[in-house]
Amino acid sequence: MVHITIIAGSNRKNATSTQLCRHLQQQLENMGCQVTLLPLFELPLPFYRPGVASDDANVAVLVKSLREADGIVLATPDYHGAPSGILKNALDFVGFDEFDGKVVLSVSSAGGAVGMSSLQQLQTIVRNVHGVNCPEWISIGGEQRSFTPDGSPADDKTRQRVQRTLNFFVSMVKTFRKIS
Numbered sequence: 484m485v486h487i488t489i490i491a492g493s494n495r496k497n498a499t500s501t502q503l504c505r506h507l508q509q510q511l512e513n514m515g516c517q518v519t520l521l522p523l524f525e526l527p528l529p530f531y532r533p534g535v536a537s538d539d540a541n542v543a544v545l546v547k548s549l550r551e552a553d554g555i556v557l558a559t560p561d562y563h564g565a566p567s568g569i570l571k572n573a574l575d576f577v578g579f580d581e582f583d584g585k586v587v588l589s590v591s592s593a594g595g596a597v598g599m600s601s602l603q604q605l606q607t608i609v610r611n612v613h614g615v616n617c618p619e620w621i622s623i624g625g626e627q628r629s630f631t632p633d634g635s636p637a638d639d640k641t642r643q644r645v646q647r648t649l650n651f652f653v654s655m656v657k658t659f660r661k662i663s
């Protein structure tokens with residue numbers, strides 16, 4: 484069984500990046516994965532303080548879920564061409580122990596066409612915690628940020644592109660974790 488943890492990095496109710504994460508969770512479960520979705524809007528974290536051990540229950544949930552994951556999805560709204568502050572703050576609580584050798588898929592939602600810069604910055608963070616960047620990523624932007632009532636991307640091509648990327652991501656996770 485492949486365990487995937489998804490961190491939805493928006494602090495906005497009904498965020499499109501979080502809606503996309505719920506679709507990713509559904510599709511990954513359809514592919515036989517066990518998925519934990521951590522929407523940071525519903526899992527508020529304190530500000531990271533270097534050198535001060537945290538006894539916060541939500542931090543413990545974040546750390547445990549990432550440690551148990553075979554593969555990780557990081558999703559962010561594109562803020563000024565960068566990942567959201569709350570996602571970066573969450574990632575500051577973790578590091579090699581949670582990411583080393585694990586395949587990570589980066590996902591963004593942008594007002595413009597593509598959240599290229601926020602995706603690249605997420606991949607830089609992943610590299611620095613020794614995660615393995617999935618070479619495919621998912622970006623929704625502009626009109627692609629609408630969803631059907633059942634939670635799927637409304638645009639056919641976006642839905643197909645998301646599924647192709649998930650197929651690639653899961654096969655990479657299985658290869659790196661030696662799961663058949």
Ligand SMILES: Cc1cc2nc3c(=O)[nH]c(=O)nc-3n(C[C@H](O)[C@H](O)[C@H](O)COP(=O)(O)O)c2cc1C
Nearest residue numbers: 493495498499500560561562563564592593594595
């Ligand atoms: C503070 C802030 C900065 C933003 N900066 C950008 C930006 O640089 N480029 C862009 O395309 N969209 C930008 N946007 C628009 C968001 O990326 C867009 O609305 C996105 O879909 C929000 O994701 P969400 O629905 O998950 O909250 C910005 C929005 C906010 C609130």
